[in-house]
Amino acid sequence: MSALDVRADLAAPTRGRRPSLLTWTARSTTAGPLAALVLAVVVFSLTTDTFLTLDNGSLVVEQVLVTGTLAMGQTLVILTAGIDLANAMIMVLGTLVMARLAGGGGLPGLLALLVGAALCAALGAVSGTLVTRLKLPPFIVTLGLLSVLTAVSQLYADGESFAVTSSTLTALGHRSYLFGRIEVTTGMAVLAVMVAGLWFALTQTAWGRNVRAVGDDAEATRLTGVNTRRTVLSVYVIAGLVYAVGAWQALGRIPNADPNAFQTGNLDSITAVVIGGTSLFGGRGGVPGTILGTLVVTVLANGLTQAGIDSLYQQVATGVLVIAAVAVDRLVRGRAV
Amino acid sequence: MNGGNGNRTAGADQDAAAVPRADVLPAGGATPEGEPRCVLRATGLVKRYGNVVAIRASDFDLRAGEVLAVVGDNGAGKSSLIKALSGALVPDAGVIELDGRPVAFRSPHEAREAGIETVYQTLAMAPQMDIAANLYLGRPLRRAGTLGLLRMLDHRRMREEAARQLDALGIATVQDIGQVVGSLSGGQRQAVAVARAAMFGSRVIIMDEPTAALGVRESRQVLELIARIRDRGVPVVLISHDMPQVFEIADRIHIHRLGRRTAVVEPARCSMTEVVGLMTGALRVTEDGTITEQALSAPHRKEGTA
Numbered sequence: 001m002s003a004l005d006v007r008a009d010l011a012a013p014t015r016g017r018r019p020s021l022l023t024w025t026a027r028s029t030t031a032g033p034l035a036a037l038v039l040a041v042v043v044f045s046l047t048t049d050t051f052l053t054l055d056n057g058s059l060v061v062e063q064v065l066v067t068g069t070l071a072m073g074q075t076l077v078i079l080t081a082g083i084d085l086a087n088a089m090i091m092v093l094g095t096l097v098m099a100r101l102a103g104g105g106g107l108p109g110l111l112a113l114l115v116g117a118a119l120c121a122a123l124g125a126v127s128g129t130l131v132t133r134l135k136l137p138p139f140i141v142t143l144g145l146l147s148v149l150t151a152v153s154q155l156y157a158d159g160e161s162f163a164v165t166s167s168t169l170t171a172l173g174h175r176s177y178l179f180g181r182i183e184v185t186t187g188m189a190v191l192a193v194m195v196a197g198l199w200f201a202l203t204q205t206a207w208g209r210n211v212r213a214v215g216d217d218a219e220a221t222r223l224t225g226v227n228t229r230r231t232v233l234s235v236y237v238i239a240g241l242v243y244a245v246g247a248w249q250a251l252g253r254i255p256n257a258d259p260n261a262f263q264t265g266n267l268d269s270i271t272a273v274v275i276g277g278t279s280l281f282g283g284r285g286g287v288p289g290t291i292l293g294t295l296v297v298t299v300l301a302n303g304l305t306q307a308g309i310d311s312l313y314q315q316v317a318t319g320v321l322v323i324a325a326v327a328v329d330r331l332v333r334g335r336a337v
Numbered sequence: 338m339n340g341g342n343g344n345r346t347a348g349a350d351q352d353a354a355a356v357p358r359a360d361v362l363p364a365g366g367a368t369p370e371g372e373p374r375c376v377l378r379a380t381g382l383v384k385r386y387g388n389v390v391a392i393r394a395s396d397f398d399l400r401a402g403e404v405l406a407v408v409g410d411n412g413a414g415k416s417s418l419i420k421a422l423s424g425a426l427v428p429d430a431g432v433i434e435l436d437g438r439p440v441a442f443r444s445p446h447e448a449r450e451a452g453i454e455t456v457y458q459t460l461a462m463a464p465q466m467d468i469a470a471n472l473y474l475g476r477p478l479r480r481a482g483t484l485g486l487l488r489m490l491d492h493r494r495m496r497e498e499a500a501r502q503l504d505a506l507g508i509a510t511v512q513d514i515g516q517v518v519g520s521l522s523g524g525q526r527q528a529v530a531v532a533r534a535a536m537f538g539s540r541v542i543i544m545d546e547p548t549a550a551l552g553v554r555e556s557r558q559v560l561e562l563i564a565r566i567r568d569r570g571v572p573v574v575l576i577s578h579d580m581p582q583v584f585e586i587a588d589r590i591h592i593h594r595l596g597r598r599t600a601v602v603e604p605a606r607c608s609m610t611e612v613v614g615l616m617t618g619a620l621r622v623t624e625d626g627t628i629t630e631q632a633l634s635a636p637h638r639k640e641g642t643a
Contacts, residue, residue: 205488206477209466213474216463223461224475225446283465 029277029285032328033292036275036321040296044303051306058183060295060302065172065187066091066253066262068294069246070269071276072198073239075290078273079202080235081215081282082131082138086123086145087243088265092257093153094120094247098169099162099257109168117244123149124240128233146266153259161258164251172252187252194245198287211235215282272297275321279329296321373400375437376572377422377453377541382431384417391417392428393596399541404563404573406583406604409593410616415576416545418593422574423455423543424448435540454538458545460530464519469499471518472533502536503529506562524555528562535566542566543574548582560586580609592616602628 045052070087077084094116102112123145130141164170172187202208210231213221222228251257276293278285300321301314379397383390391414399405409415420426422433424442433440435451442448445455462471473495480489500514506528518526527547534542544563548556556579563586567573577583583590584604592600592615600615600622611628614620620628 200487200489204490204492206479206490207488209470209474209477209490213463213466213470216465217461220459220461220463221474223445223455223457223459225444225449226475279465283463 029279030289030292031277032325033276033289033296037292037296037299040299040303044299044306048303048306051303054182056302056306060298061188062185062253063298063302064291064294065185065191065249066246067265067268067272067298068191068291069194069242069249070262070265071272071290071294072194072287073242073246074266074269074273075276075278075285075287076198076202076211076235076239076242077138078270078278078280079211079215079282079285080232081218081280082232082235083142083270083280084127084236084239085139085142085266086127086149087142087239087246087269088262089146089149089153090120090123090240091243091246091250091265092259092262093123093149093156094244095250095257095261096153096157096162096259098247098251099164100156102164102166102169103162109166112166113168113248116247117241120244120247121237121240124236124238124243125233128236131236132229132232157257157259161256161260164255164257169248169251170255172249173255174252185252187249190245190249194242195287195291198242202286207231207234212283217283268297271318271322274329275325277325277329280326281329284329284332293325373402375399376401376435377574378434379418379422380432380434382418382421382428382433384421384426384428390596392421392431394431395593395597397422397591397598398601399572399574400589401572402567402570403588404567404575404586406587406590407574407576407593408578408580408583408590408612408616413593413616414596415593417596419455419543419545419574419576422448422541423453425455449537452538452540454534454542456527456530456534456542456544456547458549460526462518462526462530465517467515467517468503468521468529469496469514471529472499472502472536474533476537503532506532506535506565522555524551524558527551527555527559531559531562531566535562535569535571538571540571541574542571543576545576546578547575548577548579556582580612583612584609594618 041052050056070091073087074084077087097119098112098116101107101115102109105112107115127138127141127145130136131138172185172190174186176184176186178184202211210221210226210228213224213226214228214231218228221231250262254261272294273285273290274280274293275296276285276289276291278289278293297318300317301311304314304317305311375398377397377399379395382392382395382397384392393414395414395418397418407415407419417426421428421431424445424447427441427443433442435453440451442451442453448455463474466474469492478491478495478498480487480491496514503514518529521529527550531542531544531547534544547559547563551559560582563573563575575583575587587604590602590604590612591598592602592612594616595618599618602612602615602622604612607628611620615622615628620630623629
């Protein structure tokens with residue numbers, strides 16, 4: 001009954017130490033998507049001749065760039081127990097504004113890029129303000145914004161698409177060869193830097209800890225003295241900036257701004273985030289998982305194509321994975337809480 | 338209603354010997370000579386919500402080194418009083434003094450800065466974060482030097498410090514500081530919340546119903562923890578409905594009724610029945626400090642019309 005009796009059965013040596021590899025695997029949200037990715041790569045390498053080649057590897061990574069970037073911003077929002085349905089449309093509007101300003105507008109590419117980025121951040125701030133000030137559900141706020149921005153994009157483009165000639169705006173599509181053999185683009189380096197930066201911010205700074213805590217239990221976090229409104233608002237603004245990088249990536253891949261592009265980008269990014277082990281209920285997960293999740297979806301599509309399987313089955317496979325990922329999250333959360 | 342006065346902890350008994358006790362103190366009345374320093378005092382607090390008066394010119398005082406229980410019926414206004422003291426609500430009138438200096442908290446954050454920590458009934462924990470992260474939620478430790486400029490967290494120091502604090506408080510059931518709080522039992526979670534308050538509460542620790550959701554064994558551990566905090570020199574305000582518990586741990590009992598302090602009694606000198614009587618208004622404290630039946634025709638009656 002007393003504290004002394006209780007003290008006898010404790011395992012003191014493990015306290016204050018780093019968790020072991022085994023406990024890491026049990027607690028980690030990245031272990032699942034990592035296992036899924038390894039499995040997919042092994043299966044497709046064994047069943048097809050064309051999957052495990054350097055060129056195909058480069059192609060897969062290149063296909064990850066835009067959706068992966070959108071999913072980075074989506075991860076931030078979902079960590080706060082929100083969701084962003086407008087992310088792809090913010091990005092598309094960003095590409096249109098960048099392309100038109102640099103094209104017909106005659107602005108230097110860099111300036112057009114910065115104006116586009118400012119617009120994306122401002123649109124993020126609109127969502128963030130509505131969510132934090134009016135306490136509206138993020139689903140509704142971003143659904144409304146998606147609808148508005150879809151119309152605005154069409155009106156702004158006036159049924160056209162805009163070819164991009166500015167070398168600054170297409171810079172991320174620049175190709176080079178590592179060791180003379182591996183094809184890489186500047187966009188891959190930008191994505192890598194962004195993943196590293198967001199990983200650092202989310203895991204190694206107080207801001208990142210507050211972001212997770214808000215998603216975990218907003219009221220508890222507020223009571224411990226964290227300015228939860230400012231934290232959530234900052235998440236939407238930073239997500240907007242990430243979508244601007246996505247717009248830059250998109251113009252690097254295809255130097256043409258089209259209002260009808262990336263129609264399912266929002267749902268694709270949510271799929272990647274969820275398969276990457278980030279909880280839709282907030283507080284759990286992170287950017288490494290999201291990159292793995294994006295790779296899983298892309299490898300699945302790529303591999304099934306190489307194996308000659310109808311693309312409709314790819315959608316079936318992705319759908320099953322999403323549901324499985326959320327089911328696992330539910331089970332884990334049910335056990336923890 | 339089991340337990341009772343015979344069950345007091347050793348620490349409380351030492352205090353009982355050291356502190357001169359008046360028999361029963363009338364609310365807001367004169368206090369005896371040589372009493373310990375007053376750490377937190379409130380005078381004439383008022384809080385209205387439209388026509389509803391939540392705090393009705395209430396007084397409050399907390400002395401150094403004591404556990405003060407705050408008891409009262411549901412709706413008596415205990416929570417409002419505690420919220421005013423912890424910065425969660427701003428009173429319309431009245432003065433709050435901390436160590437003799439007037440303070441005016443506009444947020445829980447400001448009260449916390451001043452050294453007043455509150456353990457909320459909801460515990461205010463992030464269930465998916467580990468113990469160390471929860472202990473430092475809202476006030477993380479940063480790395481020194483260049484990495485500090487990057488606002489980088491010092492995970493190692495937080496883990497070590499958290500483990501040290503839990504040991505110092507004798508919270509030994511927690512095996513791994515990296516465990517998520519959601520996987521802890523109710524008692525362990527409560528212990529972590531209390532530990533967090535103890536780590537940062539340099540002046541006063543307020544606990545709102547800390548044992549309400551706990552079993553017998555876990556309640557016992559939390560009570561021991563409260564006694565340990567008091568023995569370390571930080572006074573504790575304990576809001577509780579559990580009379581035997583209040584009589585076991587408290588040095589004085591603040592009785593709240595109809596939005597104000599109606600009496601402060603010492604558990605050593607009165608019975609649970611008397612405290613319940615004071616809570617419900619069946620009994621009252623006279624000017625000379627004795628408890629008598631409420632005379633229904635007496636002027637005190639006006640206090641009963643809400």
